[in-house]
Amino acid sequence: MKTRFEKVRKHTTGLCENIPKDLMSMQPRAEVSPPKWHLGHTTWFFEKVILCEYFENYQVYDSEFHFSFNSYYKSAGEHLSQADRGSLLMDCEKIYKYREYVDQHILELLNNKNCENLKHLLEIGINHEEQHQELLQMDLKAIYSDSIDTYPENFSLDSNKKDQWFKITEGLYTFGYGGSGFHYDNEGPQHQRYQYGALISRDLVTKSEYQNFISSGAYKNPLYWLSKGWDWVCENDVKSPLYWDESDMSLPVSHISFFEADAYANFMGCRLPSEFEHELLDVNFKSSSKLWAWTNSHYSAYPRFKKFDGVLSEYNGKFMCNQFVLRGGCAATPEGHWRPTYRNFYEPHQRWMYSGIRLAKDL
Numbered sequence: 001m002k003t004r005f006e007k008v009r010k011h012t013t014g015l016c017e018n019i020p021k022d023l024m025s026m027q028p029r030a031e032v033s034p035p036k037w038h039l040g041h042t043t044w045f046f047e048k049v050i051l052c053e054y055f056e057n058y059q060v061y062d063s064e065f066h067f068s069f070n071s072y073y074k075s076a077g078e079h080l081s082q083a084d085r086g087s088l089l090m091d092c093e094k095i096y097k098y099r100e101y102v103d104q105h106i107l108e109l110l111n112n113k114n115c116e117n118l119k120h121l122l123e124i125g126i127n128h129e130e131q132h133q134e135l136l137q138m139d140l141k142a143i144y145s146d147s148i149d150t151y152p153e154n155f156s157l158d159s160n161k162k163d164q165w166f167k168i169t170e171g172l173y174t175f176g177y178g179g180s181g182f183h184y185d186n187e188g189p190q191h192q193r194y195q196y197g198a199l200i201s202r203d204l205v206t207k208s209e210y211q212n213f214i215s216s217g218a219y220k221n222p223l224y225w226l227s228k229g230w231d232w233v234c235e236n237d238v239k240s241p242l243y244w245d246e247s248d249m250s251l252p253v254s255h256i257s258f259f260e261a262d263a264y265a266n267f268m269g270c271r272l273p274s275e276f277e278h279e280l281l282d283v284n285f286k287s288s289s290k291l292w293a294w295t296n297s298h299y300s301a302y303p304r305f306k307k308f309d310g311v312l313s314e315y316n317g318k319f320m321c322n323q324f325v326l327r328g329g330c331a332a333t334p335e336g337h338w339r340p341t342y343r344n345f346y347e348p349h350q351r352w353m354y355s356g357i358r359l360a361k362d363l
């Protein structure tokens with residue numbers, strides 16, 4: 001576990017290695033965090049959750065960082081608001097020193113203590129940092145698109161289109177995580193649900209398919225849109241997906257909001273899959289999805305859901321309001337996060353993440 005910890009920490013700094021200095025502090029929009037904030041926040045997480053609790057007589061590196069780098073954990077005290085992360089003045093060198101300080105103490109603690117709870121918390125910290133590695137890549141795309149540089153995306157979104165529909169036979173199925181490995185609290189407990197017969201597309205919708213939606217004037221036709229979606233289109237004068245360009249139209253359409261995904265499904269005479277239908281698809285095909293797929297499932301608790309303990313109870317559960325679940329994973333998703341039960345979630349208007357569309361229809 002020590003090796004994994006060191007590898008994950010190194011990978012995050014590696015992702016920041018070639019970012020121009022001025023972009024490290026940039027926050028083009030409230031939902032996008034500056035790269036240096038990710039470096040500090042992932043470090044604060046280990047400090048707050050592990051060192052402050054388990055390291056005897058631990059001296060925090062800088063108490064001001066507990067304000068700056070706490071994301072939203074209200075039980076951990078006051079914190080900088082998300083929209084103000086771009087106003088952080090401390091330079092990156094200080095944050096790199098903070099990372100070194102916390103890493104040294106975590107490694108020292110691991111040499112001296114070996115309790116199960118510590119391992120569990122370290123596992124959450126590692127998975128948390130990996131989630132931020134993915135977020136960082138989404139944020140970098142937004143940051144670069146606002147500057148003169150082009151984002152050097154280091155993965156491809158090739159589609160390998162097969163035009164295959166996966167058939168779900170009507171019946172009772174078990175959902176949620178049932179293994180013994182790491183998983184988030186929101187993936188459990190396992191429970192049964194009755195599914196009706198349906199088809200779900202294995203392929204993601206391509207840009208050329210989506211172009212038909214745009215060309216038909218769908219962004220001007222309220223009949224395809226949810227009421228809130230139509231308001232969002234009008235208020236923001238939305239005409240196409242974020243970062244839309246007409247190169248390589250065989251790629252899957254990405255950076256799509258839930259509102260757009262839902263409207264496109266209507267346009268096609270289909271619907272979005274539920275998160276449970278998508279889970280069955282992932283169980284059967286070990287998803288190699290290049291984009292997170294929107295589902296029509298509201299992000300809410302499974303029956304008999306239990307949050308993580310203590311401060312970490314704020315990790316997932318408190319966001320179960322006004323968000324929708326995305327399933328699968330994307331090209332920037334870390335290796336160990338590919339699980340059929342993994343639940344990602346965003347607000348319906350958000351689209352700076354690597355999100356795409358799969359269609360479903362009833363049988």
Ligand SMILES: [Fe+2]
Binds near residue numbers: 041071128132
């Ligand atoms: Fe976080």
